[in-house]
Amino acid sequence: MSDVPLRLSSLAAYKTFAKVPGNDQDSRISALLYSLSARIARYLGRASGTSQFVENKSRTETHDVKRGQSRWTLRAVPVDSVTSVSWDIEGTFGSGTALGTDDYEFNPDSGEIRIRYILHTRAWPDVYTQSLRVVYVGGIAASLQALQSYAPDLELALQMQMKHELSRTEHGPEERSVSGAAGTVSHPEMKLTAEVKELLAPYRLEGLGI
Numbered sequence: 001m002s003d004v005p006l007r008l009s010s011l012a013a014y015k016t017f018a019k020v021p022g023n024d025q026d027s028r029i030s031a032l033l034y035s036l037s038a039r040i041a042r043y044l045g046r047a048s049g050t051s052q053f054v055e056n057k058s059r060t061e062t063h064d065v066k067r068g069q070s071r072w073t074l075r076a077v078p079v080d081s082v083t084s085v086s087w088d089i090e091g092t093f094g095s096g097t098a099l100g101t102d103d104y105e106f107n108p109d110s111g112e113i114r115i116r117y118i119l120h121t122r123a124w125p126d127v128y129t130q131s132l133r134v135v136y137v138g139g140i141a142a143s144l145q146a147l148q149s150y151a152p153d154l155e156l157a158l159q160m161q162m163k164h165e166l167s168r169t170e171h172g173p174e175e176r177s178v179s180g181a182a183g184t185v186s187h188p189e190m191k192l193t194a195e196v197k198e199l200l201a202p203y204r205l206e207g208l209g210i
Helices: 013-020 026-043 146-152 152-167 194-203
Strands: 057-065 071-072 078-088 104-106 114-116 131-140 175-180 183-188
Touching: 013 026, 013 152, 026 131, 026 152, 078 104, 078 114, 146 152, 152 194
Parallel strands: none
Antiparallel strands: 057 131, 071 114, 078 131, 104 114, 175 183
16 A cells, blocks of 8 residues: 655745745645655655655565575664564465564664574575565654654755745746645656755665665
């Protein structure tokens, strides 16, 4: 199931930041809040398709288990806690498939989870995979208020990019539509500024993003 991206700022907070008077631009700003929050999540390597990995919440991930594999990386980091880890050859995860807490360990910062022994030892080709299911709590912040305390640079980056986008009054040749909860607005293709990328750098996952 796809996620609604965690908005990295609010309409009121942005209007205060940018000193926007009145309500004439509210619909446009609200749409861009969602669109740019999703764009930043992709840049950070914290989105896959329509799934978002910025918001801190309980998540369930199912990973392939290849022959000899003992390490996997969870998508939503940092990881607060691991609720359960289950291993099932058939991938149905019925009773008796949960591993004990002594069977695995995880790095909260990198999101790496390691099983202390090899699960898949059968001499079948690597195309035959088994399944590992991890239920965990992870992500940067559970709400905008939490993000403002834990990662204020993310809100500032969004607000700076919003101001940059809204200051461009003329549509360029690469015009496209952006959508959010407040509707759809037409706008040129969005490119993050150098200053915004610098603010986002500490939160970008290595080797990911666009």
